[in-house]
Amino acid sequence: MLPVSPILKPHESEFRVIPSRIGTNNPLTLPDLGAWTPAHIRYGLLKNPKFTQDEVNHAYFEGIKPGTTLADQQVANTQRIKNLRKLIESRDMTASLIAITWKTLVHCPMSFGT
Numbered sequence: 001m002l003p004v005s006p007i008l009k010p011h012e013s014e015f016r017v018i019p020s021r022i023g024t025n026n027p028l029t030l031p032d033l034g035a036w037t038p039a040h041i042r043y044g045l046l047k048n049p050k051f052t053q054d055e056v057n058h059a060y061f062e063g064i065k066p067g068t069t070l071a072d073q074q075v076a077n078t079q080r081i082k083n084l085r086k087l088i089e090s091r092d093m094t095a096s097l098i099a100i101t102w103k104t105l106v107h108c109p110m111s112f113g114t
Contacts, residue, residue: 028088038080045084050091059087 030044038060045056062083064076 026092028091038077038084041081041084045087051087055087056084059083 028048028050030041030048033040033044042056042060045051046053060080060083063079065072067073067076
C-alpha cells in the first residue's frame with residue numbers, strides 16, 4: 001500500500017496517487033530537471049548522449065522570433081516545446097506519448113508522508 005500524505009486526505013482535493021506501470025520501448029532518460037520549462041528540457045537533452053548540441057540548439061531556436069512582451073515569450077516557449085518534442089520523437093522515442101524517466105535526487109519527506 002502506498003503511503004498517504006499527512007496534509008491531504010484521499011480524495012479531498014484533485015491530488016491523487018495512482019500506482020501504475022508504463023511500458024515503453026525507447027524511453028528518454030533525463031536527470032531530475034526541477035522544472036519542465038523549454039530551457040530545462042534543452043539542458044537535459046544537451047546532457048543526453050543520444051542528442052548532439054547542434055541539433056538540440058537548432059530545435060530550441062528554430063522558428064523563434066525575437067520579442068520582448070510576455071505574450072511573445074509564451075508563443076516562443078510553445079514553439080520551443082513543439083520543436084523539442086519533434087526532435088525527441090525523431091529518435092523513435094514513443095511517438096504519441098513521450099515517456100520520460102528521471103531519478104529524483106532529493107526526496108521531500110512531506111510529499112508522501114515518509
